[in-house]
Amino acid sequence: MVLKTLHVLGPLHGYGIARRIEQISGDLLAVNQGTLYPVLLKLEQEGAIASEWGASENNRRARFYRLTREGRKQLQAETKDWEQTAAIIDRFFEAKAEDLS
């Protein structure tokens, strides 16, 4: 989700990512926003994203995260994976009893 958000919106700070995830999920995913930061760190260590200091909308120092080339590749791979998984699950839900008999 983090990767996709960054992919769509470009470089963004932590709060922005959290807001965005909240908005897209329609407030259905109301996790603690704090848990986002360890995830960001992990992605950065893996090289999927990079970060640097920048100025936020109200001109305060904020850390901006952006997708790296590695991250883009990872996003593609994961998107494909997910689509596959989703497709399989879909088929299960669409299958009706008479199809099987």
Add this chain to the structure above:
Amino acid sequence: MKSLRRFLSRLGYFVTRRRDDERLREEIAEHLALQTEENLRAGFSPVEARRQAMIKFGGVEATKQDYRAERGLPLIENLLGDLRNAARTIRRMPGLAAVIVLSLAIGIGVNTTILSWIQMILFHPLPAVSGASNFLLVEPRAETGGYPGASWLEYRALQAQLSALRDVVAFQMVPFNVGEKGQTERTFGQLVSGNYFSALGLQPAIGRFIRPEEAERPGTDPVIVISYDYWQTRFHGASEAVGQKLRVNDRELIVIGVAPREFQGTMLPLKFELWVPATMTPALLGGTRDLEDRTSRAFSLIGMLKPGATREEAQVEFSAAMAQLARDYPDANSGIGGDILSFWEAPRGPQRMLISGLAVLQGVMLLLLLAVCGNTANLMLARASTRQREMAVRVALGAGRWRIVSLVLSENMLLALLGAGLGATLAVWGTTALRVAPMIGSFPILFQTRVDALTLAFAILLGAACGLIFSAAPALNLARLDPQDGLRSSSNTPPRSRARKVLMGVEVGLAMVVLIAAALFLESFRSARQTDPRFRPEGVLLAAYDLSGRNPNEASEREFAARLIERLRSLPGVEAAAIATNVPLDLHGIPTRSFTVQGRVRTEAGQDRAISNTVTPGYFKVMAIPLLEGTDFAEMRDKAAPAQAIVNEEFVRRYLNGADAIGRRLQTRAGSLAIIGVARNSVYDAFGEPAQPAIYFSYRDVPWDQGQIHLRTRSGNETALTSEARAVLRDLDPMLPLYDVRTFSQHIDRNLFLRRIPARMFVVLGPLLLGLAAIGIYAVVSYAVARRTREIGVRLAFGATSARVVLQIIRENLGVIVWGAAIGWLLALAISVHAITKGVVNLPVFIGVPAILLGVATLACWIPARRASRIDPMAALRHE
């Protein structure tokens, strides 16, 4: 790939210890600020807006912790933290830590030392030769089961036929007389086959080695390779040594090379200085037919397995080759088979004896280490319970069980590894102690033991194992802790600690086994020093000569001995002089000989055997062994008297049922002899041995080319005779060196050398273990007493006398101790009876050791018990 990158990044953080918590703090602040603004826009009051933002963000501290956990290497960070903590804890208890570390160090050090000895024999039987453990002994086996060695011609045949072995090499050990006339020196060397050095894979320090073609034709290549030490001491390490001449057994040989530094030949643990082609044998040892006689089995053979070949294949080939030889040469080879053996199974040399002895020693020492572990576990357990509150606080603050266990574990491991490190240092010292071994018997011996990677790993492994063993109990104990219980003011219903008591019992039991083993050992050593050998060693000087390089025959040997004795007897200060072939209490024992004696019919199968020693007249006077009946041997030059023998009391008792022995005929391989005297029994092979039957032969009847000169003089004055004895021998034959000069007391001391090392170990370890057991018991009892202060207070308040209280505490604890001790005692008794003394029980040891151990144990119980009984009941009841 991804995880590797992540690991490296984490490692980077970990190593650089970058503390950029700052970054997270700023990010969180920014996050909250943005959220608060958002909430303000949504119409919240400023305070409420901030509150909502905080709620939405979740636990800041928890986030920080997760963040930190993601960033570094928490496992290692925790471990380091634990270690730092452990180091702090240990520094707070220096006394206890010192006891633990020292006792472990000694336990581990001793074990490592012994292992290094064992591994030297098993894995490094040939110093300086790489892959030495791949070499196998190729030993022809006689019908009797003995290994007589191989003949040269046999070797040449086997070399061609054993295809599973690469380059079989042959060698025999020879004492050489090296040097110019009048100043010869006895030096040990090996006569070797031409492929000797190349097969061992050695490179010369300088010069070259013997070439295969130099050991083809008899006597044509007078070349010699010298050892590194010999090069250093005799040639001062000069490179001009190569090409110089060396006079060996009165023949000039040309030095062609120097062996590598640590190479000491191929008969561990003997140290050789010279190597000469085997084809020089007839030139150097006049009159031998070693090279053409198939019955002259003088050589030892070794060979390395070819890659891919197995020992079984080699054995099959060897058996087939020996069977073929038996068909081709029935005279010399019929009935002779062969075995492929490992080095430690060597039929000659002390390997077998050393390995079994060392294995027993190692077993005992591992038990000792286990006892030390038990003791440490107990100390740690006692300490752990005083730390219950600390641990309870940790658990209450959120430490997981595993964190507690790892905390305790890291403390104990640190102690254990400190012990292992110190132990390894001790082992380095211990192995060098064996390296300085002197000549044993008349042979130069060198054990090149060292602490190498394997022994070091063993030490660390032992340390880790010890750490695990003694931290298990306390760690589990603390991890099971209920924080509420632990924080409550404790000790109202003290849980009786079964674990502690069981450990105490086990420890006492182990201590009992080890102490008894130590005592038995020391006892045998002490008796070795104090038992009356039944001859008088004081005032006797021993020295050896060897005519084997001088082409002797029976007549010349007899004449030489006769003249030597005459000259020696005339020396001032010499009370008596004699020559014998064997000296009692030699490391390798005195040979026995089979015989038949008139008046005895043997009913069971086999042969009667007796210790045999060949001596000149006057021997019994020198040794102060009284002749109970009959007379001494006839003088050396007496040609009229028939062959004579003197037997000892035990011989008469065992083989003649005490009947009159004088005049009876004795038949041996050497011929028929008349018994002319009976000598008192004396010690032959070892102090404390059961009486052995012995036959003395006369030098006059059976002269030898070698002899041990015995000179009796005023006690304390022996060494003064050395130079005069040397002069006498030089006068008789300038090419002969007098060697192995020593007083009889030195002779005895030297031969007890191998027993002295373990004896010294036990002298140190016995009291140490006793002390440790006492400390362990003391710790357990004083802890138990401290926890029962209130109970004891109540008892005292109700009128119990303090004596009763003391008695009760001692009785409670001594019960467990006695159980442990009894089990250990029975174990030791069983081992002793079955394995060591073979049915004889050393009562003083088996009564004395338990008495001392239980005495010490009682004392260790009594001190804390007495302290407890002295408390003021009022104070005790107010306690806590």
